[in-house]
Amino acid sequence: xxxxLHDINKTYxxxxxxxxxxxxxxxxxxxxxxxxxxxxxxxxxxxxNILGILDNYDTGEYLLDGKxxxxxxxxxxxDYRNRMIGFIFQSFNLIxxxxxxxxxxxxxxxQGVPRRERRAKxxxxxxxxxxxxxxxxxxxxxxxxxKQRVAIARALITHPQIILADxxxxxxxxxxxxxxxxxxxxxxxxxxxxxxxxxxEGGVANETDKIIHIKDGIIGNIEENKAHQxxxxxxxx
Amino acid sequence: MxxxxxxxxxxxxxxKLRTALTGFAVSWGIxxxxxxxxxxxxxxxxxxxxxxxxxxxxISVEGWYTSVPYDGYQSHRRIQLDEKDVAYTAGPEWKExxxxxxxxxxxxxxxxxxxxxxxxxxxxGVTPDYQEINKVKMSVGxxxxxDDEKESRKVMVLALAQAKELNPKDPESVLGQWVxxxxxxxxxxxxxxxxxxxxxxxxxxxxxxxxxxxDASDKVESISFEVxxxxxxxxxxxxxxxxxxxxxxxxxxxxxDERGIWIMNGYRENMQMNKAQxxxxxxxxxxxxLTLVSGIVGVSNIMxxxxxxxxxxxxxxxxxxxxxxxxxxxxIAESIGITAVFGYxxxxxxxxxxxxxxxxxxQHAVDIGFQQIxxxxxxxxxxxxxxxxxxxxxxxxxxxGAIPAWKAARVKPIEALRAE
Numbered sequence: 001x002x003x004x005l006h007d008i009n010k011t012y013x014x015x016x017x018x019x020x021x022x023x024x025x026x027x028x029x030x031x032x033x034x035x036x037x038x039x040x041x042x043x044x045x046x047x048x049n050i051l052g053i054l055d056n057y058d059t060g061e062y063l064l065d066g067k068x069x070x071x072x073x074x075x076x077x078x079d080y081r082n083r084m085i086g087f088i089f090q091s092f093n094l095i096x097x098x099x100x101x102x103x104x105x106x107x108x109x110x111q112g113v114p115r116r117e118r119r120a121k122x123x124x125x126x127x128x129x130x131x132x133x134x135x136x137x138x139x140x141x142x143x144x145x146x147k148q149r150v151a152i153a154r155a156l157i158t159h160p161q162i163i164l165a166d167x168x169x170x171x172x173x174x175x176x177x178x179x180x181x182x183x184x185x186x187x188x189x190x191x192x193x194x195x196x197x198x199x200x201e202g203g204v205a206n207e208t209d210k211i212i213h214i215k216d217g218i219i220g221n222i223e224e225n226k227a228h229q230x231x232x233x234x235x236x237x
Numbered sequence: 238m239x240x241x242x243x244x245x246x247x248x249x250x251x252x253k254l255r256t257a258l259t260g261f262a263v264s265w266g267i268x269x270x271x272x273x274x275x276x277x278x279x280x281x282x283x284x285x286x287x288x289x290x291x292x293x294x295x296i297s298v299e300g301w302y303t304s305v306p307y308d309g310y311q312s313h314r315r316i317q318l319d320e321k322d323v324a325y326t327a328g329p330e331w332k333e334x335x336x337x338x339x340x341x342x343x344x345x346x347x348x349x350x351x352x353x354x355x356x357x358x359x360x361x362g363v364t365p366d367y368q369e370i371n372k373v374k375m376s377v378g379x380x381x382x383x384d385d386e387k388e389s390r391k392v393m394v395l396a397l398a399q400a401k402e403l404n405p406k407d408p409e410s411v412l413g414q415w416v417x418x419x420x421x422x423x424x425x426x427x428x429x430x431x432x433x434x435x436x437x438x439x440x441x442x443x444x445x446x447x448x449x450x451x452d453a454s455d456k457v458e459s460i461s462f463e464v465x466x467x468x469x470x471x472x473x474x475x476x477x478x479x480x481x482x483x484x485x486x487x488x489x490x491x492x493x494d495e496r497g498i499w500i501m502n503g504y505r506e507n508m509q510m511n512k513a514q515x516x517x518x519x520x521x522x523x524x525x526x527l528t529l530v531s532g533i534v535g536v537s538n539i540m541x542x543x544x545x546x547x548x549x550x551x552x553x554x555x556x557x558x559x560x561x562x563x564x565x566x567x568x569i570a571e572s573i574g575i576t577a578v579f580g581y582x583x584x585x586x587x588x589x590x591x592x593x594x595x596x597x598x599x600q601h602a603v604d605i606g607f608q609q610i611x612x613x614x615x616x617x618x619x620x621x622x623x624x625x626x627x628x629x630x631x632x633x634x635x636x637x638g639a640i641p642a643w644k645a646a647r648v649k650p651i652e653a654l655r656a657e
Contacts, residue, residue, distance in 0.1 A: 054556060054651040074647070075560045081650075082558025093553045093654070097251035110558040115240060154557065 001063070002161060002194055003028040003051065008060035010046055020046045021057070022217040028196065030161070033188040035197045035208040043217040045166060048198045052085050052164045053077045065161060082110055086155025086193075090167035092147040094139040094154075101126060101135040104153045111158065125153040129183070145176035152183065156193075163187070165197045169204055181207040245571050256575060259539045263576045263630060264583030266532020270525050270626050271587025271618050272594075277521035279599060279616025285514060295370040296477075297501045298326075298484065299459040307491035316488050316497050320455040325487065326462060334476065335462045339364040342447045343458040347418040349399065349440065351411065356402035358395065358440040360418055362447025370461050373441075378412045378427030381443050385426070389445040393423040396431045396438050421450055464504065473505045525626070532630055537637025540572055544641035551645050552653025561646035568645065572638035573631060580627040580634075591617045 003026070010021040020043045028034055038044040049055035050062065053069060062069045064084065072080070087093075094103045101122045108118035126135050129149045139147055148168060155163055165184065169177035185207060188195050197208055205211045206228055213220035249256045300316035327338040342362035349358045367373070368380040376397045385392050393416065400408035403416065408428070415422045423442060431438075467473050477500050482492060490497030551564050594616045601612060645653075 049651050052556070054654070055649065075562070078555060078558050078560040078563075081556060087556050089654075093556070095550055095553055097248065102247070106554070107557045109240065109244065110554075110560070110563060112240075115243065158558070 001027050002030040002032075002065055004061070004063040006061040006063075008047075008050065008057050008062060010043075010050065010055075010057045020217050021050075024060070024214075024217075024219055026212065026219060028194065030194055031188070031192045033185065033195045033197075033209045034212060035199055035205040035210070036212045036214055037199060037202070037205045038214040039200060042214050044198045044200075044214050047214065048164055048166050048196065051162075051196065052087060053081055078110075082107060083158060084161050086158065086160035086163045088148070088151050088155050088163060088165035088168045090170035092139070092144075092151045092171070094147055094150060096139055099136050099138055100131060100142070100150045103139070103150055104157055107154060107158045121157060122153070125157050126150070129153050143176075144172045145179060148172060148176070148180055149183070152180075152187075156187070160193065162194045162196065165195065167199055168197060169199070169201070177204065241566060241570055244567065245574055248567075248571065249574070255539075255543060259536065259543070259572075259575050260579035260582075262535035262539055263532065263579040263634065264586065266529060266535060267580050267583030267627055267630055268587040268590070270528045270532070271584060271623055272590050273528055274521060274525050274618045274622060274626075275587070275591035275594060275616045276613065277517075277524070278618060279594065279613030281514065281517055281521070282616075283612060283614035284517075285510070294507065295461050295463050295503050297370075297459050297461045297503075298322075298480075299499045299501075300488075301496050301499045303490055303494055304496040305491045305494050307494065308489040310489055316490065318457045318460060318484075318498075320457060322484065322487065323457055323460055325483075326460055330483070331480070334464050334466060336465060337366055337369075338460060338462040339366045339370065340444065340457045340461070341367065341459050342444060342452060343456065344439070345451060347440075349395070349403065349416050349418050351403045351414055351416045354403050356399045357438075358399060358418060359438060360393075360447070360451075361439045361441055362444040362451075363441045364444050367441060367461075370463075374430040376428045376430040377409045378425070380427055380429070381441060385443040386445050389449050390443060391421065391423045391446060392426045392443065393418070394427040394429060394441040395425060396440070397428050398431045399438060399440070400425075400428045467504065470505060470508055473502055473508075477502060529626065529630060529633070533633040533637055536572070536576060536630075536634040537640075540568070540634070540638035541641045544568060544638075544645045548645060548648065548653050548656040551648070552650050552656065555650035555653060564646040565639075565642050568638055568642035569635055572642075573635050576631045576634035577627075580630050584623050584627045588618065588620075588623060 005024050005026040008021050008024040009019070012018040012020055024047060036044045036047060046055065050057050051064075053064075053072070056070075064080070069077075069080070081087075094100075095106070098106070101119065104125055105118040105122035108121060113121075123132070123135060126132055129152060131146060131149055131153065134142060134146060134150075139150070142150070148171075163184070168184070169180055172180060181204060184195050184197070187193050195208075197204065199205050206225065209224075209226055211223040211225050213223070298318065300318045303310070303312055303314045303316065306312045323338060323340050326335060341364075344359050344361040347358055347360050349356050363381065364386060365381050365383055368375075373380060373394075378394070380394055381392065384390070395411075395416070397408060400411040403411050411425050412428055414425055416425055417423070418440070464476065467476055481498060481500055484490075484498055485492060485494070488497065551559070554564065594613060599613045599616055
């Protein structure tokens with residue numbers, strides 16, 4: 001098991017206490033391509049943030065690659081995020097004043113990789129994603145699909161075990177959405193990277209091999225989707 | 238370290254407006270500080286320079302008019318010191334404290350003339366140590382010497398201003414000439430330096446010569462001497478009281494009569510001057526520090542906004558593996574970089590401005606009637622002070638940036654990512 005969640009509870013205390021996750025139990029194997037589906041407010045993003053160690057949980061146990069992720073210092077969790085996890089966000093979250101290649105190499109900077117080496121590696125990943133000629137462009141000079149591919153390159157550069165994608169196609173048109181999902185599928189199949197996608201779109205979820213439904217902070221049914229026949233076929237939007 | 242440097246330079250290059258604004262606040266603060274300190278120094282130099290030339294390290298005593306009747310004498314009596322007072326002052330009673338006693342005659346106004354040109358002069362019979370006590374700087378020639386005194390020579394030392402009147406084209410050629418004062422001719426052995434700030438116009442002739450020609454009595458106008466072993470203001474006050482009381486007794490002046498004799502204590506005035514100087518200099522520093530504080534507030538303000546504005550970016554950095562330490566060092570190094578570079582620029586500009594002040598207002602003298610004074614004299618700041626001030630600003634700017642940076646470093650990544 002790469003990811004094991006045992007009875008995870010999370011409550012937000014912004015004025016009115018809000019019990020977001022009400023005892024989540026979940027296991028995800030290495031190499032799985034999973035989607036977490038739910039309506040807004042269902043707790044799916046909170047769950048993803050906990051998986052990504054961007055947020056902490058109140059009770060329960062989260063084991064990542066056999067290690068208990070609890071009460072870590074900021075330094076430790078930064079290290080885990082850097083080495084284990086790659087993030088893909090709905091709004092891309094590229095740094096606006098850095099070029100594509102500078103954005104991609106940033107995770108390696110925090111690993112202390114020398115400048116020349118990380119530049120070469122970043123170029124390699126941009127090349128892989130067909131973005132070589134965009135390397136020195138700033139994010140605001142690129143289309144949404146290109147930005148998301150830069151973000152994917154940035155997520156991949158540290159060879160993470162898991163890629164966590166939060167509504168990765170939320171800001172993209174349907175054509176690019178298909179491309180991005182195909183790309184994630186390819187990464188899963190060819191590189192064996194575990195990918196977890198959070199979405200509220202059935203079409204996106206249908207591209208994944210397993211669909212985890214979450215409702216009101218509880219895991220509903222878990223759908224095996226090897227045939228990609230859920231939601232009446234694999235048409236996004 | 239080099240990596241951090243690259244990271245910062247790229248950030249600064251790509252955020253030109255922010256960099257320029259922060260930099261301007263820093264440069265402006267330092268610039269103002271240097272200008273202020275420079276102008277303050279100039280003011281102080283001119284104030285001190287105007288006074289310092291005339292305050293001698295000596296005490297002078299002169300007779301005055303009594304203000305109360307005493308011991309059978311009427312009020313408003315003129316007190317006249319004489320040779321016996323000189324002998325008493327130099328005598329055994331004060332030999333522990335007083336040394337180098339000298340005296341001057343009452344003096345008389347006369348017309349100096351040479352080759353048909355004339356100028357007014359105030360003839361004064363003085364002893365050779367008059368030069369030392371009154372800080373007379375020679376322009377050419379020499380001051381009176383003991384031989385002049387011993388032989389009652391008919392020699393004089395006059396002011397450069399007077400020499401200019403006697404020979405406008407070549408004042409120094411008056412040296413060695415014979416100049417007549419009234420109907421007596423004196424040989425000029427020296428011309429002392431006077432500038433536009435100096436109102437002294439005494440014509441010094443030997444004491445004995447004066448006595449021989451104009452005044453055969455043993456009257457002495459003023460007695461001057463140096464003192465030793467008096468350190469504090471209190472020492473001087475009590476010395477003046479004791480010595481003054483003794484002189485008053487000798488001339489039957491009421492002990493509490495403030496006006497019978499007049500004692501001018503150069504030492505005490507120097508002390509008061511030093512005190513004034515240190516107060517002025519403290520005031521300058523307080524003003525300077527306040528300016529510096531405003532610079533620091535400017536820097537910290539911008540750092541605060543910068544950090545707030547970049548919270549989302551820090552969230553991204555954290556999500557991809559930046560540790561709190563990375564964020565902290567990023568902000569602090571940036572703030573040091575900006576304050577150092579722009580602080581240096583401001584410092585240079587401030588020093589240039591000081592030089593300009595020196596070349597313009599600094600050369601300008603104002604006529605206040607009896608003399609001319611410079612408003613600012615050498616209004617510049619030492620390089621050491623400038624560098625110190627810049628360092629203080631850099632350190633303060635860093636500390637100012639450190640607080641928001643520390644906050645930013647500690648915020649949870651998910652919260653930072655939500656910030657816009």
